[in-house]
Amino acid sequence: MLDCTPKEIVERSGGVINPAKACQPLGAMYAALGIHSCLPHSHGSQGCCSYHRSHLTRHFREPVMATTSSFTEGASVFGGGSNLRTAIKNVFAIYNPDVMAVHTTCLSETIGDDIPTIIKSAEIPAGKVVIYAHTPSYQGSHVTGFCNMVKAMIAQLSRADTNEKEEQVNIIPGFVDPGDMREIKRLTGKMGIKFIIFPDTAGVMDSPMTGRFHMYPAGGALVDDIREAGNSAMTVALGYYASGSPAHLLERNCRVPAITLKTPIGIKATDDFLMRLRGKFAREIPYELEEERGQLVDVMTDTHYHFYGKKVALFGDPDILIGLTEFLLSLGMRPVHVLTGTPSGTPGGPKGVFEREINEMLAVAGVESRVKAAGDLFELHQWIKNEPVDLLMGNTYGKYIARAEDIPFVRVGFPILDRSAHSYLPIVGYRGALRLVEMISNALLDRQDRDAADEDLELIM
Secondary structure: OOOOOOOOOOOOOOOOOOEOOOOHHHHHHHHHOOEOOEEEEEEOOHHHHHHHHHHHHHHHOOOOOOEEOOOOHHHHHHOOHHHHHHHHHHHHHHOOOOEEEEEEOHHHHHHOOOHHHHHHOOOOOOOOEEEEEOOOOOOOOHHHHHHHHHHHHHHHHOOOOOOOOEEEEEEEOOOOOHHHHHHHHHHHHHOOOEEEEOOOOOOOOOOOOOOOOOOOOOOOEOHHHHHHHHHEEEEEEEOHHHHHHHHHHHHHHHOOOEEEEOOOEOHHHHHHHHHHHHHHHOOOOOHHHHHHHHHHHHHHHHOHHHHOOOEEEEEEOHHHHHHHHHHHHHOOOEEEEEEEOOOOOOOOOOOOHHHHHHHHHHHHHOOOOEEEOOOEHHHHHHHHHHOOOOEEEEOHHHHHHHHHHOOOEEEOOOOOOOOOOHHHOOOOHHHHHHHHHHHHHHHHHHHHHHHHHHHHHHHHO
C-alpha cells in the first residue's frame, strides 16, 4: 500500500523548477517606460524583446512599445555593434522618441559588446538622449533589471548644479503598478511637498482611451526632472531591492541624502513613509489622511476574527513580500511560508536583506516560518504539502498550486495575467491596505461559504 503522508523536503543543490521571477531585461524595459517619451531598446535577439513586451502587455493590458537590435547568427559571433548603431539611427528617424533606453540581454552580455563605446560612435540627433544599462538575464531577476535601469538614469542624467538643495523630495517607487505610483504621488501631494518621482509609469501603462493612438502617452518622468533630482533635499527609496541602490548612488554622485523604506503596504509602512516626510519638511499630516488611516483601523478591527491565526503562504518580489508580511502580521495572520525567486543580495548592497527583514518581523510576532530567497514554485508547493495553509498569495502562477491543494488564492504582485484592472488599483497606502483587506476577507469567506454548502449537501444526502 502506498504511503502518501508528507515526507521531509529534499533540498536541491541546483536547477530551478517553475521560477518565481522573470529576467532582468523585462524589469529594465518597465523602468524605461517610466520616462516620458522614452522608447526601450533590447540589445539582443528579436525573441527576447517579443517575450518581454508580451509579458508586460498581458499584465497591464496596454500596448508596450520597444525596439530590438535583432541579432542574427553573424551578430552573435562578431558582435552587435553594427546592429546597435543602425538601430539608434533608425529609431530616432522613424519613431522620434526623446529618450532611447538600451538594455542588454544574455546574448549581448555573453559576447561582451562594449555598449558605451558603441553609443558614443552612433549618430544621435541633437537634443536626443541615449542611456544604457547592463542587464544580463542569467543574474538576478526582473527586480534587479529595474534597479539597474534606474541606476542608469541617475548615473547618466542626474546632476547637482549647486550646493544649495531645493525643498523637494525624490521618490523612487520600486517595481509597482501605475495605480501604486499614483497613490504614492497622492499621499505626498496631500502633505504639500514638492516631489520628483521616477520612474513613473502612471499615465503610460494606464493611459486613457481617447480614440487616437499615441506612441508616447502623456505620463512618465520628464528627463529634466530626473536631471533636477540631483538638487533635491532628500531621496526616499521605497523597497530595498528595486530602489535602495539607485537612491544611494544619487547620494554618492550628487550628495542628496537617501533613506530606504519598506514598500508602503499596510498601516506601519505607510505611517513610516509619511512621518519621514513630515520630519524632513516640517509639514503636518492632513486630516484627510488621518481619516483614511482611521477607516482602515476600523475595518481591520471589525474583520479581525476573519484573519486571526490563519496560515498564509506568500511568494513574489522581495520588496512586496516584506511590506505584505508586515501587514499580514498586523492582521493577526501567520505567514508560515515566504519565498521569492530574486536572489538575496541587493544589487551593490548587503547580502541577506530579504531573509533578515522577514525573520526579524516573524520573530517579534512569535511565528515560525520558512523564508527563502532564490527559491522556486516547485519548492513552495512542497512546503505547502508538508504544512498546509489557509491562504495563498502571489502572482498568476500560484493558481496551479491553489487548484492542486484547494486553497483560497489572492492574486497580488507581478505578473497577473488572468485578471484585469488590477494595475489601476493600488495596494500601497491606507487605501491600498483597505483593498487588500477586502480581497483577503472575500477569499477566506468564499471558502467558508463553499464548505458550509458542502456540509448542507451532505446532510441532505
